[in-house]
Amino acid sequence: MRCPYCRHADSRVVDSREADDGQLIRRRRSCPECGKRFTTVEEAVLAVVKRSGVTEPFSRTKIIGGVRKACQGRPVDDDSIALLAQKVEDTVRAKGAAEIPSHEVGLAILGPLRDLDEVAYLRFASVYRSFDSLADFEREIETLRAAARAREGAGAEPAEAGRTS
Numbered sequence: 001m002r003c004p005y006c007r008h009a010d011s012r013v014v015d016s017r018e019a020d021d022g023q024l025i026r027r028r029r030s031c032p033e034c035g036k037r038f039t040t041v042e043e044a045v046l047a048v049v050k051r052s053g054v055t056e057p058f059s060r061t062k063i064i065g066g067v068r069k070a071c072q073g074r075p076v077d078d079d080s081i082a083l084l085a086q087k088v089e090d091t092v093r094a095k096g097a098a099e100i101p102s103h104e105v106g107l108a109i110l111g112p113l114r115d116l117d118e119v120a121y122l123r124f125a126s127v128y129r130s131f132d133s134l135a136d137f138e139r140e141i142e143t144l145r146a147a148a149r150a151r152e153g154a155g156a157e158p159a160e161a162g163r164t165s
Contacts (some may be wrong), residue, residue, distance in 0.1 A: 011029040014029060016028075021134075025041070046058040047098060047099040048101075051103075055092050058089065067120070068081055092104065
């Protein structure tokens, strides 16, 4: 690591610590030439491999943008979207791979988005899974209904509880 003060080509690591839940490594360094100390921060870069084969860095901002489009007009606040994006990033990073296919990023979005807002989930899934017909939507809606019935049967509050017709 080059010294930022004297530009000497080498430095010595004095101390290393993890930061941001292990996502970053902060290193305290010392220059043998000028004797000054400085800190560096290292972060593992996660790359996303797109369908075309192009590789680009993982971007939480892109996740937020895509989910925000799906949630447009829905009662979902920005904090919930940011939390969803953080969950997606945590899920993707937990795989421990330096590169991950974009398909897996999409799958990591679908679960939390379904829990956040079913309509936004359907919007996102229709684009992500390339729905071609009403039958695709009907199949997905039936899957959502079956999951809701399973939750209700397991003792969860029914979605219609408290409503009067």
